[in-house]
Amino acid sequence: AQSVAQPEDQVNVAEGNPLTVKCTYSVSGNPYLFWYVQYPNRGLQFLLKYITGDNLVKGSYGFEAEFNKSQTSFHLKKPSALVSDSALYFCAVRDPRSNTDKLIFGTGTRLQVFP
Amino acid sequence: GAVVSQHPSRVICKSGTSVKIECRSLDFQATTMFWYRQFPKQSLMLMATSNEGSKATYEQGVEKDKFLINHASLTLSTLTVTSAHPEDSSFYICSARDLGGAWSTDTQYFGPGTRLTVL
Numbered sequence: 396a397q398s399v400a401q402p403e404d405q406v407n408v409a410e411g412n413p414l415t416v417k418c419t420y421s422v423s424g425n426p427y428l429f430w431y432v433q434y435p436n437r438g439l440q441f442l443l444k445y446i447t448g449d450n451l452v453k454g455s456y457g458f459e460a461e462f463n464k465s466q467t468s469f470h471l472k473k474p475s476a477l478v479s480d481s482a483l484y485f486c487a488v489r490d491p492r493s494n495t496d497k498l499i500f501g502t503g504t505r506l507q508v509f510p
Numbered sequence: 511g512a513v514v515s516q517h518p519s520r521v522i523c524k525s526g527t528s529v530k531i532e533c534r535s536l537d538f539q540a541t542t543m544f545w546y547r548q549f550p551k552q553s554l555m556l557m558a559t560s561n562e563g564s565k566a567t568y569e570q571g572v573e574k575d576k577f578l579i580n581h582a583s584l585t586l587s588t589l590t591v592t593s594a595h596p597e598d599s600s601f602y603i604c605s606a607r608d609l610g611g612a613w614s615t616d617t618q619y620f621g622p623g624t625r626l627t628v629l
Binding site: 429431436437438439440441444485495496497498500501502503 | 514516542544552553554556559567601603605607617618619620621622623625
C-alpha cells in the first residue's frame with residue numbers, strides 16, 4: 396500500500412540556519428512527490444514537486460527538495476530559515492500508475508523558526 | 511499560479527440544518543476536484559473525488575448521502591453537508607487538479623478551506 400511518513404512532528408530551527416523536514420515514502424515504481432505548506436486556518440499552498448528528471452527540485456520561497464530513490468526519501472530543505480517559514484508542512488505522494496488521482500499525505504511536520 | 515477559492519470561509523449553523531460549500535477553480539479548468547476534511551492538528555483525510563459530469567467517488571467510511579457532492583461544471587464543485595451535527599464540525603478543504611497549462615501539470619491546488627461549526 397502507498398504511504399508517506401514524516402517522522403518528526405515538529406522541527407525547531409533558529410532563523411538563518413538551514414532547515415530540513417524529512418519525508419519518506421512507500422510506493423512501488425516511480426512516484427510523484429509533493430510538498431505543501433499550511434498556515435493557520437488556511438488551505439495548503441503548493442511548494443514543489445518531483446515528477447521526473449533532476450533529483451533536486453527547486454520550489455517556492457527558496458525551498459528545495461531532493462528525491463532519493465534508493466532511500467525512498469524526499470526531504471524538504473532551505474539553506475537559511477526565516478521566521479515567516481514557521482508553518483505546517485505536508486509531504487504527499489501519488490502513484491502515477493494508479494487509476495485515481497489521489498494524493499496520500501503524511502501526518503505533517505510543524506516547523507518553528509525562532510528569531 | 512493556479513487559484514482555487516472556497517465559499518464560505520467560515521460557517522456556523524444549527525444542528526439539523528444543511529450547509530453548502532463551494533469550490534471554484536478561478537483560472538483553470540478542473541475535471542477533477544477533491545474534498546478533504548482536516549481535524550485539529552491532524553493531516554488531511556480525503557473524503558471524495560469529484561468528477562465533472564459524473565458521480566463522485568467516496569472514500570471508505572464516508573457517507574455519500576450525508577456529504578453530497580456536485581461537480582456541474584469544469585470550474586465548480588459543491589459539497590453539501592446534510593442534516594449537520596456537532597461531530598461534523600471540521601475544516602473542509604477542496605482541491606482541484608490542474609492537468610496542464612501555464613503553471614504545471616498533475617498538481618493539486620488547494621482552496622483556503624471552510625471552517626464549519628455545528629452548534
